[in-house]
Amino acid sequence: MSTAQGPKLPPKPEPPDPSECCGSGCDPCILELYDDELERWEARVERIKAQWQAEQAGQQ
Template sequence: MSKPKPLPPPPREPDLDECCGSGCDPCVFDLYDQRLERWRTRCEAIEAENRAAGHDPAGDTGR
């Protein structure tokens, strides 16, 4: 059995001082939220691939 695919690291959350507070659209925190959602979606896909390959996510410590 092959090893399960590892999950990518989560995106880095911006520091509070990275937001200029002037109402930019998009704000650095909006961009972070978008990256976080894409990361979650990718992790779900990898976990589904790992399950399909017979890997038990509860027993894997690659997280």
């Protein structure tokens, strides 16, 4: 789960190409779906980092 430099993190979600949005007001829009996915990824990364830091503190 971790390396000497830090925890192994999941890859950041790829943003959709701007051309993928049709501009017709879809609900939800592909851009909104990406924003939601990005927020979930950021929260997951924060949890992983916090766990890694706690593990490192426990090893000292």
